[in-house]
Amino acid sequence: MAVVRVHNFSISLDGFGTGEGQSLEVPFGHAGERLHEWFVGTRFFRAQDGLSGGTQGADNAFAEQHNRGIGAEIMGAGKFGPPGWQDDPDWKGWWGPNPPYHTPVFVLTTRPRPSIDMDGGTTFHFLDATPAEALAQAREAAAGADVRIGGGPTVVRDFLAEGLIDYMHVAQVPIVLGRGVRLWDGLESLEQAYTIEPVSTPSGVTHLTFTARR
Numbered sequence: 118m119a120v121v122r123v124h125n126f127s128i129s130l131d132g133f134g135t136g137e138g139q140s141l142e143v144p145f146g147h148a149g150e151r152l153h154e155w156f157v158g159t160r161f162f163r164a165q166d167g168l169s170g171g172t173q174g175a176d177n178a179f180a181e182q183h184n185r186g187i188g189a190e191i192m193g194a195g196k197f198g199p200p201g202w203q204d205d206p207d208w209k210g211w212w213g214p215n216p217p218y219h220t221p222v223f224v225l226t227t228r229p230r231p232s233i234d235m236d237g238g239t240t241f242h243f244l245d246a247t248p249a250e251a252l253a254q255a256r257e258a259a260a261g262a263d264v265r266i267g268g269g270p271t272v273v274r275d276f277l278a279e280g281l282i283d284y285m286h287v288a289q290v291p292i293v294l295g296r297g298v299r300l301w302d303g304l305e306s307l308e309q310a311y312t313i314e315p316v317s318t319p320s321g322v323t324h325l326t327f328t329a330r331r
């Protein structure tokens with residue numbers, strides 16, 4: 118059976134996956150770019166933007182797992198656009214005409230709209246569905262490959278709460294945000310369902326992998 122995975126999901130020491138005050142100008146609110154500095158500095162990330170260079174150590178080794186074997190992504194409305202994007206009929210996500218997914222992407226939203234075909238093989242589908250229903254559609258679209266749960270924190274938390282995630286990589290960044298959207302709320306004793314391994318890197322990030330005990 119194909120695996121449901123989370124990769125490179127960055128949180129602060131106090132567990133926030135995004136800051137407060139998300140907008141078109143600041144997609145991560147008051148967190149700014151701090152949650153992702155380690156990621157955008159990797160060779161993997163820079164290569165996606167057509168840039169050379171970047172870190173090549175353990176941070177990069179985690180980063181480059183992002184797309185391997187992935188056949189579809191599920192994301193939340195809060196990742197797809199800033200608050201209110203549903204009122205803009207021309208909004209097609211943050212990523213320009215050729216988004217870095219190259220697969221079907223299922224956007225969970227209470228205000229669905231028709232699917233959008235983008236360049237490079239990405240199609241955005243919009244679903245008002247339970248996590249299990251969305252996953253069933255994504256699995257079918259992935260045609261045997263794995264499904265990535267792409268965030269934000271609300272959607273990852275909801276899929277964890279329903280026991281739908283087989284493998285998760287969280288990057289814990291050494292900052293304290295104090296406010297925003299937390300990943301861990303309501304997930305008491307989650308550790309009992311997973312084998313958790315930490316790896317710290319010179320960038321100050323602690324990578325945590327969660328492998329479901331099934």
Ligand SMILES: NC(=O)c1ccc[n+]([C@@H]2O[C@H](COP(=O)([O-])OP(=O)(O)OC[C@H]3O[C@@H](n4cnc5c(N)ncnc54)[C@H](OP(=O)(O)O)[C@@H]3O)[C@@H](O)[C@H]2O)c1
Nearest residue numbers: 126127135193194195196225226227246268269270271272
């Ligand atoms: N830390 C990371 O690595 C990372 C990764 C990705 C994104 N982010 C950031 O996370 C933030 C977004 O996260 P978030 O937690 O605010 O939002 P989110 O998880 O992206 O989306 C939550 C929203 O999706 C819709 N939704 C969720 N489940 C649904 C369901 N079952 N059926 C229908 N609609 C559903 C609802 O929106 P509506 O009711 O409005 O439709 C809900 O408010 C952004 O700042 C983004 O940049 C961080």
